[in-house]
Amino acid sequence: MKIWVPADAAAKACGADAVAAMIAHQAAQQGREVQIIRNGTRGMIWLEPLVEIEMDGVRMGFGPMVPGDVPGLFASPESHPKAVGPVEEIPFFARQTRLSFARCGRIDPLSLEDYAEAEGWQGLTRALELGPQAAIETVTTSGLRGRGGAGFPTGIKWKTVADAEASQKYIVCNADEGDSGSFADRMLMEGDPYCLIEGMAIAGLCVGATKGFVYIRSEYPDAIRVMEAAIARARSASYIGPALMGQGPAFDLEVRVGAGAYICGEETSLLNSLEGKRGMVRAKPPLPALEGAFGLPTVVNNVLSLGAVPWILTHGGAAYAEFGLGRSRGTIPLQIAGNVAHGGLFETGFGLSLGALINDIAGGTASGRPFKAVQVGGPLGAYHGEDDFDLDICYEAFAERGGLVGHAGFVVHDESADMMALARYAMEFCAIESCGKCTPCRIGAVRGIETLDRIARGEADAIEILQDLCEVMEKGSLCAMGGFTPYPVRSAMRLFPEEFTQLREAAE
Secondary structure (H helix, E strand, C coil): CEEECCCCHHHHHCCHHHHHHHHHHHHHHHCCCCEEECCCCCCEHHHCCCEEEEECCEEEEECCCCHHHCHHHHHCHHHCCCEEEEHHHCHHHHCCCCCCCCCCCCCCCCCHHHHHHCCCCHHHHHHHHHCHHHHHHHHHHHCCECCCCCCCEHHHHHHHHHHCCCCCCEEEEEECCCCCCCCHHHHHHHHCHHHHHHHHHHHHHHHCCCEEEEEEECCCHHHHHHHHHHHHHHHHCCCCECCHHHCCCCEEEEEEEECCCHHHHCHHHHHHHHCCCCCCCCCCCCCCCCCCHHHCCEEEEEHHHHHHHHHHHHHCHHHHHCCEECCEECEEEEEEEECCCCCEEEEEECCCEHHHHHHHHCCCCCCCCCEEEEEECCCCCCEECHHHCCCECCHHHHHHCCCCCCCCEEEEEECCCCHHHHHHHHHHHHHHHCCCCCHHHHHHHHHHHHHHHHHHHCCCCHHHHHHHHHHHHHHHCCCHHHHHCHHHHHHHHHHCCHHHHHHHHHHC
16 A cells, blocks of 8 residues: 655645654554655645545545544545545646646655656756757757746856856756745755756756756755755766766766855855855856856756756757747746645746636635735745736736746735835845845845834835835845845835825824
8 A cells, every 4th residue: 555645844844744653653553564655745735744545546635634634544545534535636736737846746756766757867868869059959949947036048048158168167056945935946856856956967968067066055954855865866876977877978966055044045145155155246247157156157047947957858848838928938836825725836837817826726815814915026026916916927027017926936915914014024134134245235225124114103204215215226236135125115115005104194
């Protein structure tokens, strides 16, 4: 009897380890032969721990489970009160277009056999057949853009590094997932680590890099453990190491652990940290593609960008480009969090409307109170109200409305949210997490907090001062942190001006 119990960090936080231990205990007591597989999460976090049992070739789900629910799994699984039916027929899951996350939750994350049986290593094999130039052209044709937030075309970045003359080149995976409401990087690393390894190996082959680094934040101990184990197994099996797939050029990987600074999600700060320096923004130019890690040409890509590459090489760039909208091609893993009924990961082609995501996919607010706003793109992303429900989720549409898709995190708030307090949090977050290199972050964010406090006290002229300050920060910052900090403040003031004027009016 096969039973899957997720070992994903979110499932473990919900009690998955205790549920797995109880299953093992009950099986031993009843003399049943059970194979417990610690898989990744399917991404339906509201059902975690989601236990799956194979019945007549179909994986049936039960969740959210607690240890006390386990005896019923053995007594009568068909009538179990936590039964949710065939997992892949659950509407939230069935409506997805799973490309990058096709294996997550389905396989044992560290099983090389499971990975190979589910299209694993086919992309790398194809890249070896095509050669570097044709493989880069395939990625370019796919329209894949940076999924970490910048949206820069991946193929162009790879070609720049490939064309650079250097004795050594590097592939750096940015797994410093610090945005609130974002968890897709962690979910892929914990649930399908070989996908990331394969994507990085393809990138190395394409640009002539023989060394790669996975930079993971220290707050992700499970992801660190799984990635290190997966790299060791892939190396032992000769998928990476002295010769890719035992026949190609050398490419090896190493995990580097960050100390948790938000600024290290910015690529040049990350590179400084990787080199053992303080995580501070570098001025550009030179671009990391020409002078990156240790002063040498470097591809810096996000987990989701690299995780999309194996599918692209396996199925072709044109097949990937069939999904999406406009210049936003392929699929995007939407991370739904905050006050929602159905929080989790939903992978789909670009183009789903914001309203459909909030009301239909996410099921509205968990509290049952009316929706008020959703912050998109992390703690420095803009807030969007119901007037923006017509927005198609793609880079261009959000930019036109003064927002950003970013890493595609969606944090939902109901009518009880205090928008003044949320705007102040964005400024405070920037003040605390700034590397301190440039004036807009180092001083502007502090002045922003003070100005918001003046508005709260009812000072009439402070609103105009705040608007001017936001303009200075947006135009003068060296990195995205200072440039994007005005987004949540301005959008909150635009959507809910009364919350920024009512105290002032009362004071007058």
